[in-house]
Amino acid sequence: xxxxxxxxxxxxxxxxxxxxxxxxxxxxxxxxxxxxxxxxxxxxxxxxxxxxxxxxxxxxxxxxxxxxxxxxxxxxxxxxxxxxxxxxxxxxxxxxxxxxxxxxxxxxxxxxx
Amino acid sequence: xxxxxxxxxxxxxxxxxxxxxxxxxxxxxxxxxxxxxxxxxxxxxxxxxxxxxxxxxxxxxxxxxxxxxxxxxxxxxxxxxxxxxxxxxxxxxxxxxxxxxxxxxxxxxxx
Numbered sequence: 538x539x540x541x542x543x544x545x546x547x548x549x550x551x552x553x554x555x556x557x558x559x560x561x562x563x564x565x566x567x568x569x570x571x572x573x574x575x576x577x578x579x580x581x582x583x584x585x586x587x588x589x590x591x592x593x594x595x596x597x598x599x600x601x602x603x604x605x606x607x608x609x610x611x612x613x614x615x616x617x618x619x620x621x622x623x624x625x626x627x628x629x630x631x632x633x634x635x636x637x638x639x640x641x642x643x644x645x646x647x648x649x650x
Numbered sequence: 651x652x653x654x655x656x657x658x659x660x661x662x663x664x665x666x667x668x669x670x671x672x673x674x675x676x677x678x679x680x681x682x683x684x685x686x687x688x689x690x691x692x693x694x695x696x697x698x699x700x701x702x703x704x705x706x707x708x709x710x711x712x713x714x715x716x717x718x719x720x721x722x723x724x725x726x727x728x729x730x731x732x733x734x735x736x737x738x739x740x741x742x743x744x745x746x747x748x749x750x751x752x753x754x755x756x757x758x759x760x761x
Contacts, residue, residue: 579737579753580694627693638684639749641693
């Protein structure tokens with residue numbers, strides 16, 4: 538009963554390095570999301586996907602790219618990391634039904650130095 | 651103005667107390683409402699949906715007032731394990747099910 542799995546759980550990057558965060562879900566959810574959570578800011582939507590092969594920008598997309606090549610996977614890329622991207626990143630997935638809520642992964646703690 | 655506003659707390663209460671959290675939302679066309687719970691350094695987890703008629707799940711009662719654009723969560727007989735941050739969550743009335751999260755209210759239940 539895995540639900541939503543995120544890898545890695547922790548990472549330290551140097552400014553300018555790149556990395557990819559992986560999110561995998563086994564619930565056959567259509568929709569997937571990437572959020573970042575910062576103190577006092579709450580959860581902010583970075584990018585989302587409403588189906589395989591589709592992605593869209595959320596509230597804070599700058600500096601990030603995403604891909605959804607398979608329904609169960611949603612990748613978040615940082616091409617050139619900046620200290621402002623130090624945050625906790627959460628992936629989530631859901632059914633299209635507005636009332637179903639989200640299932641979240643356990644998060645990735647990223648520090649950019 | 652934030653789309654979803656909550657008192658950040660913390661609310662410090664003794665075990666057994668009743669505590670209430672409030673939340674206001676700005677989009678009058680919002681359709682779905684939730685309370686999520688987030689433990690320290692963990693992911694948010696769905697606590698309960700909020701229905702117009704109000705709903706109860708054990709010690710937890712959620713209320714929605716659409717006219718005032720106000721949501722509440724009441725916790726009765728607080729337990730130590732209820733200590734967490736409670737996130738008020740709203741889904742605007744758009745074709746895409748985007749959830750908007752409040753910044754959360756922190757609850758600390760002490761012995």
